[in-house]
Amino acid sequence: MGKADFLQLVYEQTDEFMAQIEAPTLFIVQQFYPKEAILQFRQKVFEAGLETEPSWHPLFDDCPDYHRLHDNYPKAWVKSKMHATYYHGWYEHNRATFDFFREIFEVKNFLAGMDKSAHIHQIPSDGAIARVNIHHYPQGGGYQTEHIDPMTQFAKIQTIVQASQYGQDFSEGGVYAKASAESEPFMIDPHTEPGDLMVMSPGIHHGVAPIDPDAAYDWKQNAGRWMVMPIILYSDYPHAKNVKPKQV
Numbered sequence: 313m314g315k316a317d318f319l320q321l322v323y324e325q326t327d328e329f330m331a332q333i334e335a336p337t338l339f340i341v342q343q344f345y346p347k348e349a350i351l352q353f354r355q356k357v358f359e360a361g362l363e364t365e366p367s368w369h370p371l372f373d374d375c376p377d378y379h380r381l382h383d384n385y386p387k388a389w390v391k392s393k394m395h396a397t398y399y400h401g402w403y404e405h406n407r408a409t410f411d412f413f414r415e416i417f418e419v420k421n422f423l424a425g426m427d428k429s430a431h432i433h434q435i436p437s438d439g440a441i442a443r444v445n446i447h448h449y450p451q452g453g454g455y456q457t458e459h460i461d462p463m464t465q466f467a468k469i470q471t472i473v474q475a476s477q478y479g480q481d482f483s484e485g486g487v488y489a490k491a492s493a494e495s496e497p498f499m500i501d502p503h504t505e506p507g508d509l510m511v512m513s514p515g516i517h518h519g520v521a522p523i524d525p526d527a528a529y530d531w532k533q534n535a536g537r538w539m540v541m542p543i544i545l546y547s548d549y550p551h552a553k554n555v556k557p558k559q560v
């Protein structure tokens with residue numbers, strides 16, 4: 313569907329929309345963002361990744377923006393091989409990025425029953441914050457194990473912005489979802505273009521099948537599968553509602 317129809321469904325027929333999400337229905341919102349704008353954003357993230365060393369930081373008030381290589385880390389909540397970048401909404405230097413993705417944060421706040429502008433510029437000690445996650449699954453087997461995500465009040469839906477062109481950036485593997493645990497995986501990428509928004513329940517089985525597994529693995533190549541996920545999440549300060557994803 314188109315962006316205007318999607319936003320109308322969310323804001324004016326909210327119960328109907330959530331019933332469809334839980335059915336489960338996968339929505340592909342075509343050109344939620346202009347293709348060129350998303351590809352430019354991806355290019356900037358890619359270049360920034362080459363200029364700084366990968367690192368990891370817990371989500372406390374001193375957490376910087378950072379990027380990290382996930383390589384089958386044994387203690388990971390969900391095993392994966394990917395390069396992930398994290399931008400935080402409380403930093404002034406990210407203002408343009410968070411304005412750009414604002415409509416997605418607003419939808420999440422609305423579905424949580426909160427003011428549409430909540431959380432976007434909060435700091436970790438406030439409890440929950442806004443973050444833009446960028447996942448890069450390189451060719452040569454970038455993947456994410458099948459899992460389900462916790463359905464917190466801020467994550468009643470998952471919203472994934474497509475940032476790769478299937479058939480060009482990669483031709484095998486990619487993001488999939490299953491209608492039920494026993495269902496065949498539905499491969500989503502062939503049905504999308506960069507800038508499209510995928511919307512589905514966090515609670516359905518999903519993952520990323522290995523990207524072009526026969527190619528050489530190199531995260532310093534701007535190919536493979538890229539996706540952008542604006543999310544609201546609890547910080548790492550102790551919080552009763554801080555729940556983690558679960559491998560299945």
Ligand SMILES: [Fe+2]
Nearest residue numbers: 459460461518
């Ligand atoms: Fe997930």
